Amino acid sequence: MPKLVYDFTEGNKDLKDLLGGKGANLAEMTNLGLPVPPGFTITSEACRAYMDDGSVPAEEIGTHLEKLEAAMGKKLGDPDDPLLVSVRSGAKFSMPGMMETVLNIGLNDRSVQGLVRQAGDERFAWDSYRRLIQMFGKTVMDIDGDLFEQAIDELKDGRTDLDLTAADFRSLVGTYKEIVRREKGRDFPEDPKEQMELAIKAVFDSWNAPRAILYRRQERIPSDLGTAVNVVAMVFGNLGMDSGTGVAFTRDPATGHQGVYGDYLQNAQGEDVVAGIRNTVPLQDLQEIDPHSYAELMEIMAKLEGHYRDLCDIEFTIERGKLWMLQTRVGKRTAGAAFCIATQLVEEGLIDLDEAVRRVTGDQLAQLMFPRFADDHGNTVLTRGMNASPGAAVGRAVFSSARAAELAAQGQDVILVRRETTPDDLAGMIAARGVLTSRGGKTSHAAVVARGMGKTCVCGAEEIEVDAKAGRFTVGDVVVEEGDVISIDGGTGCVYLGEVPVVASPVVEYFEGNPSGDELVRAVDTIMRHADGRRRLDVRANADTPDDAARARRFGASGIGLCRTEHMFLGDRRVLIEDLILAETAEERQAALDALEPLQKADFAGLFAAMNGLPVTIRLIDPPLHEFLPDIIDLSVKVATGKGTKKDRRLLEAVQRLHEQNPMLGLRGVRLGLVVPGLFAMQVRAIAEAAKAAEGARPEIMIPLVGAVQELESVREEARQILAEVGVEALIGTMIEVPRAALTAGQIAEAAEFFSFGTNDLTQMTWGFSRDDVESAFFGTYLDKGIFGVSPFESLDRDGVGRLMKVAVVEGRKARPGLKLGICGEHGGDPASVRFCHEIGLDYVSCSPFRVPVARLEAGRAALL
Structure with a gap:
């Protein structure tokens, strides 16, 4: 019988078919001696077996859970000193936000008290518990996520997440549990092992969720691969202001430029950064917030880029000053960044030109040939956001995924405008010419997915007040209603009211024999010359x-x-x-x-x-032949009404004969x-x-x-x-x-x-x-x-x-x-x-x-x- 569960110490980056991208890379980082929380991966083979007969390898999972408990010196959900774990998806190909994740598994009414004692922070413990119920309720029990969001919004009453107290979160746990009871007719499961088993099955099930199917179709990912599942010991970024979570890139995924790129959010956990629920700070600010963790992170980023010989996308958590690596992968990038990074790595001696050609695609080159906004268009900038995914997009503003898909099906160009996008917005993102959000950064869901699809995206335009229900957004005194035309520039982050004229891209100008000499054009020229030679x-x-x-x-x-x-x-x-x-x-x-x-x-x-x-x-x-003859109905009417010429009558005879x-x-x-x-x-x-x-x-x-x-x-x-x-x-x-x-x-x-x-x-x-x-x-x-x-x-x-x-x-x-x-x-x-x-x-x-x-x-x- 094949092995269906692997400890992180047993895998490596070459086992993506079996362990998925996330599991293979967690294993690789473990082997490199980087600070990775212990855990294990349930393979994609197990997922395919589950899809066939509904079975999970319970015995192997149990054995590896015992090893994890021994390594951590804690028991899952123990009332006195609980081990908590995350259950996260991880397919062979990156599918950001398309499948499920559940954090803080192992919490219940008893173990939350143990977490209070363990952490010495009551607010943190109850915050973690409400997050579990919220994620579990939506992901595993299929409860409408808006019910939980409405409950926390009512509780905040204008306050931010950071203003909520331990008592607030304790109250919210009770409210969430009542939502579960009301919606599903049963209590939230208290047994930690039941929580973990149900979460694993939910991640397997999410492989065939509508948004995952749609994303695979868009990216041409085979539907029979299945997803691996990673069970990882929890580390916490929401333990206070000396903790946090972030996403980092070893190079700018939008342009390919070298530097420090990413987002950081203090006193936050898990998906908070990519979800865009609070605006992040630039990764550079971490140098002032936590110099030691920042320096360690920079060393790790350099090591990973050298090891993978490519742009790396990194997720990390800092728990009371201790840096933990939660994920790395070869990062998604814009088409322009792909060409620039490939030639940069050649110049740095990390890859050769053959590999540079393999690293880019014809689809990416096609994206670079699309038009851009004219430099002297004269339109006034309405607002600015982050230049998350380049391109020039013009269309009618719409405020829901369904509306975007509806109007696009009618042949209209649209721009999807949201506070922040979620995986449920995928259909609208595919249909839209571009995406504009008022929240989130370059690592938000909107930015990551748009870059992967080659869509223009401007994120975190903070001046915009989006009212999706009313179908409008405002910038100061300016009101933009649904149907109004806007233009967004993913290269500069500028948003314009009305239609901005577009001009040929510099890459098209290069092919036309008028090269601009900028870095992108030089990169395209280098790769095209080598491809032609091969x-x-x-x-x-x-x-x-x-x-x-x-x-x-x-x-x-x-x-x-x-x-x-x-x-x-x-x-x-x-x-x-x-x-x-x-x-x-x-x-x-x-x-x-x-x-x-x-x-x-x-x-x-x-x-x-x-x-x-x-x-x-x-x-x-x-x-x-009919393409060269007049329409038979038009000719018949013309002749029948006596308006036809002799030639018309002969044509009608010919059309009838040749029909x-x-x-x-x-x-x-x-x-x-x-x-x-x-x-x-x-x-x-x-x-x-x-x-x-x-x-x-x-x-x-x-x-x-x-x-x-x-x-x-x-x-x-x-x-x-x-x-x-x-x-x-x-x-x-x-x-x-x-x-x-x-x-x-x-x-x-x-x-x-x-x-x-x-x-x-x-x-x-x-x-x-x-x-x-x-x-x-x-x-x-x-x-x-x-x-x-x-x-x-x-x-x-x-x-x-x-x-x-x-x-x-x-x-x-x-x-x-x-x-x-x-x-x-x-x-x-x-x-x-x-x-x-x-x-x-x-x-x-x-x-x-x-x-x-x-x-x-x-x-x-x-x-x-």
């Missing part, structure tokens, strides 16, 4: 115009992987397509084609010139080229003549929607004849977007010199989804139910679509060893999909110009991971 995949762009092609080149594209020629037939040219469709004789059809050909030749000449010798893959026309029940599966792609004589030939000739006139042009002609090799062979032969007549060479290949094409890739490769996976249509056809119809219809439900971890149109479905791609790669290269393979669906810019394309051996990915840098970085990372 990647095997080429990165091309999907571009239909010379302007798009030029931007793609500036962004580092090595060619065009998809030019969608149907986009060239819209606007004024649409009438020429109508003429082609209406042609009743070969002469009329040829006249329409002759009118289109010079326009197409000019289109392709512009692309070849912009790419200047780089390969250009041109997909022959692939629209559902399709499912146009996306109808007359399009290669089928259209075979049915409409001369259409593909006209395009091929335009390509060939444009290429001949352009020095060094490298055209690649792609036949769309092929499902059988015979379709490709028919078009290929005609294309080869035209290329030979003009005297131009070009590769001829096909887009793999029909499942049958993937399954018969060996046959098709005999006629194709390249494959390009059109994963948008391949996903639609494999799943049987019409993307335009289903995304708004039921994808939200599928995501909520966990059927999708992420939309298959956003990130490649490896098991289904990916398997078809693997079949096509293997069989295609078996038939034609030199077969060139790429992807041109928008999955080509998705980081996870880029890594998959590297794994299965594609030669290139192609995506929109703006995503080219993201794909370049991820291609480099894929070669190193």
Whole structure:
């Protein structure tokens, strides 16, 4: 039977799969000789067993509890000298605030008296007891937390927590116990071991709490990992003003700058700092409050950063002048900080450039490419808070998570405004463009979660008075109602009334060839250069115009992987397509084609010139035919009312004749080229003549929607004849977007010199989804139910679509060893999909110009991971 419980002395930081991040790092700090309270970890395997059959390893837990009691010289809940413990979650991946914690387990009506004698502080003991009932009631017994908050607010009557006396807390314990009795029909459990067992189960249960599921989906964390549980001897930061609790970072998680960053709160316990219930003081103030603990903390922080070779996020408690380390982890950081810290660590000799590339992601680079506020916008600063997570966010002020989600679903940009956020606000934080709070610091819940999601966040704007029930906040005489537009700057902490104009980010300016030279841009340049040197995949762009092609080149594209020629037939040219469709004789059809050909030749000449010798893959026309015809209802009305022209009547006949029940599966792609004589030939000739006139042009002609090799062979032969007549060479290949094409890739490769996976249509056809119809219809439900971890149109479905791609790669290269393979669906810019394309051996990915840098970085990372 596998071991399911580990003492802190038995683990290490490499056992995160088993012990979770918190347990593994507590074990690592213990092994480093740092002051960590004794404890043990119940593994994630135990969590998975609990989720299967409801069992917990009671015997192993009991054995380790006895060892902990022996180490501490105390018994859990002993009336005379009680051992108290915390029960805390700790999954493999950090999920700040998403799962449960219960402190002060072991307190009851008898042991609280022992704690009074042990600590010599009656107020502290009763404060600890009320905290236990409050946490336990909400977390374990599922009682509405607002009931406890209302009770303490009524008791305070305008006072602060620090003003409450021992008698106040004793009275509050009685009130809380009555809430438990009233809400659950039973007394608060007095048995310490029952408290611990129920708390452990509650932490396991919280793995599947709605907010944890939502967070995992947002961060793409697998749902089957489970969480470990850590049982730790309590140390107390609420024993007086010589005690406290804090959070520290070894570097600024917002910018990456070196220095002393964090928050400290005297006479406080546990979650008080991150909960934002009282405003903290900067960590630097601890040097004056407790110089000895501050010096020791600085030494430990330096040791941890050197040991982990990364930014470390630390939680600590000071108990009457004694420093205790409660947690460390590789800290969450903003996208900009990730790039800066990675290059700083290279310069300091702690990591090499390969590791620096591994430390950043394409998603983070995408965040850095978003716009920022213009420097000279002229808007007056309404107030300032802490610059917790950078970015420029503009939206309508809303005051509840539900309202944020509701308006965002309607397509409106919103800013979520709260006194402080809690884990229950996660849905609103995801929906909002940014988050503004009046309380809390850079380590508050709002700041930590926003940084992890790449959301703009301003915290601790103390001048703001938030009235969530009334739907407004005030700053002095200024009242901001729900729906009013505000702008928040996560880089400076400034809050503005109204809409502030935005400008391109310095990272985009760098890619455009106008680098600013600041630290962030230098860091991005260093990492991008190294990633480019490591990647095997080429990165091309999907571009239909010379302007798009030029931007793609500036962004580092090595060619065009998809030019969608149907986009060239819209606007004024649409009438020429109508003429082609209406042609009743070969002469009329040829006249329409002759009118289109010079326009197409000019289109392709512009692309070849912009790419200047780089390969250009041109997909022959692939629209559902109805896109080039007027709406059947509008035409019918026009003709029926006598307002239609002769051409309108002919168009109506054509529309009726060509009407399709499912146009996306109808007359399009290669089928259209075979049915409409001369259409593909006209395009091929335009390509060939444009290429001949352009020095060094490298055209690649792609036949769309092929499902059988015979379709490709028919078009290929005609294309080869035209290329030979003009005297131009070009590769001829096909887009793999029909499942049958993937399954018969060996046959098709005999006629194709390249494959390009059109994963948008391949996903639609494999799943049987019409993307335009289903995304708004039921994808939200599928995501909520966990059927999708992420939309298959956003990130490649490896098991289904990916398997078809693997079949096509293997069989295609078996038939034609030199077969060139790429992807041109928008999955080509998705980081996870880029890594998959590297794994299965594609030669290139192609995506929109703006995503080219993201794909370049991820291609480099894929070669190193």
